[in-house]
Amino acid sequence: MSRTLYDKLVDAHKVCDLPDGDMLVYVDFHIMNEYTSPQAFSGLDQKGLSVWRPEAHLSVVDHVNATRQRDPHDAASKLLIDNLEANCKKHNIAFYGLGDRRQGIEHVVVPEQGLVAPGMLIACGDSHTTTYGAFGALGFGIGTSEVEHVLATQTLRYKRLKTMLVKIDGDIAPGVTAKDIIMKVVQVVGAGGANGYAVEFSGSAIRAQEMSGRMTICNMAVELGGRAALIGADQKALETIKGRAHSGTLDFGGLAWNSDAGAEYDTMFEIDAAEIAPLVSWGTSPDQSVPVDSLVPAETEGMTPKAREALNRALNYMDLRAGQAITDIEIDSAFIGSCTNSRIEDLRAAASILQGKKVAGSVNAIVVPGSTYTRLQAEAEGIDRVFIEAGFDWRPESGCSMCLAMNDDIALDGERIASSTNRNFEGRQGRGARTHLMNPEMVAAAAIHGRIADVREFLSEGAE
């Protein structure tokens, strides 16, 4: 019988069925950070349990660390970082801490270190673990109690999800990136539209993407509620993990990890790639986005009272007027970073827009490379110079930083940010902060103009 990639991955990792209807699945690799793991380790201690297979785990510091300097900016973040290091020492778990070249945002570090391969099952106490689906691996986020469970048993209790196929065929237009593709998908399926589903992406527009773009797409699949995101393995996926620290140590079957022809899905969406424009979020949910050359949405005739209330609440929080042109929105800050868009490819793309340009005087522009390794590579390519000369603050340390503002990079009340991140929730980047999600080239363009700008204008300039 034809099976989907998702079903193959689940079947291959099933340890046993459990009497209550769940199953146990085997976790090939598990990643921890400093803020969702402490209570898992203390849970082990309280129950007198040990770690089942210490070598199958990795801990990185990324969420709370400062990026202006290496030392923790306050005692509370230092406590979290030191606590993780001590727990790893005690249990003999690999720890990539501050000052380690391998340190950085977990989902940037893992592929960089070659710790993903098609066919793996990867868990992490972080919702964006869906990123690894780009390689045909089953990655998903778990809570702290589940972190404890993986540490103690190397397995998770699991219930099979329903399957959704999102097929995107055609060519994307110049100026449109992987970020716009996934923001379009969130718009079409809706935030929460994929709750209970594993989402597989297919189609020529997905195949055409390099691995960096595919990771961006799978990363943000959680914003539509997908508990897992998948793209079938191909040669590109295998090439990308060659020459890395762990390359050659892992092989789960490579190209075998694809859906069979004729495999059936519980639900399906089709999107025409040619119709995707560079998108900008205007509201406080990632599905509230519009093309950059359009207007902030207004109430419409047939709108339900609920939808009207949601619209007005978002407009009110964002301090926007219905009908206002998106490109008239002035920004206070620009942020390039996060596990969605801080890989070397993202930095190169943003730098190509910034080359020879200056950030508008009023804009506070920050770039935080996704990992120390990425930063060093960018510096070797001279990309840091382009950012610095344009007026960006090039941060010397890597981490999540202003993506969620758990360190000292906190936006002020009312501050408006053009951001290459994944979530525009109320208060995400600081209490009262207003986030506009967009691709990293668009963040660079917005920084130059001091207001949200259509990156395509820059492209035609370059072509002249």
Added chain:
Amino acid sequence: MPKTVHGLAAALPLANVDTDVIMPKRFLITITREGLAEGTFADLRFHEDNTPRTDFVLNTHPWHEARILVVGDNFGCGSSREHAVWGLVQLGVQGIIGTSFAGIFYDNARKNGLALAMVSPEVRDRLMHAASHEDGVNYTIDIENRVIRMGEAKLPFEMDDATQTAHLEGRDDTLNSLEFADAIRKYESGLGERQRVRVIQ
């Protein structure tokens, strides 16, 4: 572990209430599970100077004593932080009724005995409407029979078998799974050399 959750219900009609809203990040800088009640919905409950916001339902009479929330679509979306569930429980919330919950939030709730009842939009709207009545109304979430009782009415909700069992038994999943250690070892013995991740320290 109780087989029913009974208590005053509060209506929280917002859709897409995310975990950043349920538990703002400044409360996450902790290595324990305790002390999170004050962080729960903090930006909705309090002004910046820590005075209560009177426009938030849980700050109003009688709902400051609510045990059950009736919520908008896609509740608990966003990050994996279990702190959101710990905080809700510490605030006294024992059950949440909604149409859809984010996957990680759903699993986290189960691990902490917080009952999530999934209902149709029609049922949710009816319960939401009734919960908004100024006198307050009590609901009972009957986990064993998968129904919500409101007065004489019995409204069905969805909950998968394993989650129901976990609530009814109140067991510790980690210890329970270790009873299957032999099956785990057997699975591992079938792994090839290059299917065993060994992270370079």
